[in-house]
Amino acid sequence: MTIKTSPFFLILLAFVVPFITFAQHEEHAAEGETDLKTQIKQDIKHHLQDSHDYHLFSDGDMHVGFPLPVILWDGGLHVFMSSAFHHDDAGQVVVESNGVNYVKSHGKIYRANEVADEHGSFVTMDADHHPTNVKPLDFSITKNVFNIIAISIVLLLLVVKAANNYKKSLVPSGAAKFFEPIIIFVRDEIAIPNIGEKHYKRFMSYLLTVFFFIWMVNLFGLTPLGVNITNSISVTFALAMMTFVITQFSAKSEYWKHIFWMPGVPVPMKILLAPIELLGVFIKPFALLIRLYANITAGHVVLMSLIGLMFIFKSWIGSPLSFGLAVSLSLLELLVAALQAYIFTMLTALYFGSAVAEHDDHH
Amino acid sequence: MEIPAIVGAGLVVIGAGIGIGRIGGSAMEAIARQPEATNKIQTAMLIAAALIEGIGFAALFAV
Numbered sequence: 477m478t479i480k481t482s483p484f485f486l487i488l489l490a491f492v493v494p495f496i497t498f499a500q501h502e503e504h505a506a507e508g509e510t511d512l513k514t515q516i517k518q519d520i521k522h523h524l525q526d527s528h529d530y531h532l533f534s535d536g537d538m539h540v541g542f543p544l545p546v547i548l549w550d551g552g553l554h555v556f557m558s559s560a561f562h563h564d565d566a567g568q569v570v571v572e573s574n575g576v577n578y579v580k581s582h583g584k585i586y587r588a589n590e591v592a593d594e595h596g597s598f599v600t601m602d603a604d605h606h607p608t609n610v611k612p613l614d615f616s617i618t619k620n621v622f623n624i625i626a627i628s629i630v631l632l633l634l635v636v637k638a639a640n641n642y643k644k645s646l647v648p649s650g651a652a653k654f655f656e657p658i659i660i661f662v663r664d665e666i667a668i669p670n671i672g673e674k675h676y677k678r679f680m681s682y683l684l685t686v687f688f689f690i691w692m693v694n695l696f697g698l699t700p701l702g703v704n705i706t707n708s709i710s711v712t713f714a715l716a717m718m719t720f721v722i723t724q725f726s727a728k729s730e731y732w733k734h735i736f737w738m739p740g741v742p743v744p745m746k747i748l749l750a751p752i753e754l755l756g757v758f759i760k761p762f763a764l765l766i767r768l769y770a771n772i773t774a775g776h777v778v779l780m781s782l783i784g785l786m787f788i789f790k791s792w793i794g795s796p797l798s799f800g801l802a803v804s805l806s807l808l809e810l811l812v813a814a815l816q817a818y819i820f821t822m823l824t825a826l827y828f829g830s831a832v833a834e835h836d837d838h839h
Numbered sequence: 840m841e842i843p844a845i846v847g848a849g850l851v852v853i854g855a856g857i858g859i860g861r862i863g864g865s866a867m868e869a870i871a872r873q874p875e876a877t878n879k880i881q882t883a884m885l886i887a888a889a890l891i892e893g894i895g896f897a898a899l900f901a902v
Contacts, residue, residue, distance in 0.1 A: 665882075767893030770900050819889040 516784035520777060524707055525583050526618045528558040531702075544622055548585065550576060550612035558616070578612070586611050620711065623703045627692055635688075662687055662821065670825040675832045679825070682722060686715065687821040694772060694813030698806060706772045709765070716765035719824045723761075727831040734830075764823055771816050775809045847902045855895030862887045 531541040543559035554573040561569050561580050570577045570588045577588035586609035589600060600608050634651055641652035648656045662684055667676040696703045705711050733739065735753040738746055782805065785798045866884040870877050 763893060763897070766897040766900070767889070770896030771892065774896060774899075815885060815889055819886065819893075822886065 512788060516787065520780045523780060524704055524776060526620045526708055527583055528616060528618055530619050530622060544617045546616040548612040548614060581607055584611065585614055620705055620708055623705055627696060631688060631692055659684060666822050666825050670829040671832065672829060679828050683821050683825055686824060687817050690820055691814055691817035694816060697772065698809055704776065706768055707776060709769050712765045712769045716761040719764060719827065720761040723827045723831045730833055730835055731831045760827060764820060768816055768820055771812055775812055779805055844902055848899055851895055851898040851902065855891055858891040859888050
């Protein structure tokens with residue numbers, strides 16, 4: 477084994493390096509009033525939130541990142557760049573746009589008060605530390621929106637390139653070589669067994685979109701770019717809402733009959749089953765939403781807590797242990813990324829199948 | 840950080856662990872009986888595990 481090019485040596489080096497570096501955090505702990513654990517909790521919460529500018533990292537006063545436009549609807553349209561807030565998150569910098577003043581506090585934008593209170597902030601807080609100012613409707617391009625658009629464009633380019641490959645011959649090459657087995661897997665293992673031979677073609681485009689989108693977004697969430705799209709409950713809510721809408725609008729009369737007047741059971745049971753089935757119609761997409769959101773968020777929180785553990789154990793043994801744990805957990809997260817995409821797609825196909833089921837399928 | 844919340848979270852994790860453990864056990868037995876059906880059994884096991892984990896996480900977040 478030569479030292480220059482062996483991959484074994486590189487992996488060994490990656491595990492030895494944390495032994496000789498450990499976190500230098502003493503100076504930060506001395507100056508702040510909050511202790512280390514609260515600070516780490518606040519940092520994790522801050523990392524999981526959406527933000528109005530794309531902030532990669534900062535080193536003292538130097539911030540690396542770029543601002544994103546803020547679009548508000550407050551009776552009129554207000555558009556300005558988020559750099560006007562000058563990285564302020566405590567409601568102290570006031571931005572004036574078309575005659576109305578706005579401040580940003582904890583990532584949300586409010587209308588500013590006339591005078592500042594004793595801390596210099598223009599936001600009034602109630603007893604639970606929640607601001608009570610008026611919030612305008614916020615349509616800005618935040619970090620999540622920007623990431624969704626960027627990932628969708630990347631995915632679109634890849635898929636169009638793969639589709640163009642089929643013009644030359646039926647044998648795929650290039651990007652199509654990656655997509656074809658997965659698309660056939662989605663069609664043969666997910667769509668056809670659940671929806672049936674007659675109707676599966678209508679839903680294939682939605683199933684493929686959902687599968688690739690969730691998988692790619694979860695994978696990007698594991699990179700250090702700070703992408704957390706499925707981390708936000710609004711995105712998973714939108715996905716579950718689309719599944720719900722498509723299920724209801726493509727449902728045949730057989731589906732509604734099964735909900736309100738289940739065939740094959742005695743009449744008192746039918747009346748009892750109707751409200752339960754109606755609740756089930758809403759709970760099934762809700763479970764989809766919660767499952768995806770909780771799995772991905774929990775994974776990210778545990779990963780960041782493990783890295784924060786390095787700062788709590790300020791010793792030479794703390795770093796490599798936390799690093800090893802974080803690496804193994806990241807490998808598990810890779811599996812979870814693909815598994816959650818598969819489960820979401822499969823349950824969606826199941827709901828579509830029950831919506832378009834014919835009468836003589838299972839009786 | 841009240842005690843009832845911590846105890847509740849622990850119970851949820853115990854429930855999810857028992858559920859997934861039982862499914863894993865039955866899947867192992869089934870694979871041992873019929874090794875040629877390994878793929879189907881593995882797929883079904885992963886699906887059931889993800890469903891149970893979904894409920895577990897939902898309860899954990901509610902707590």
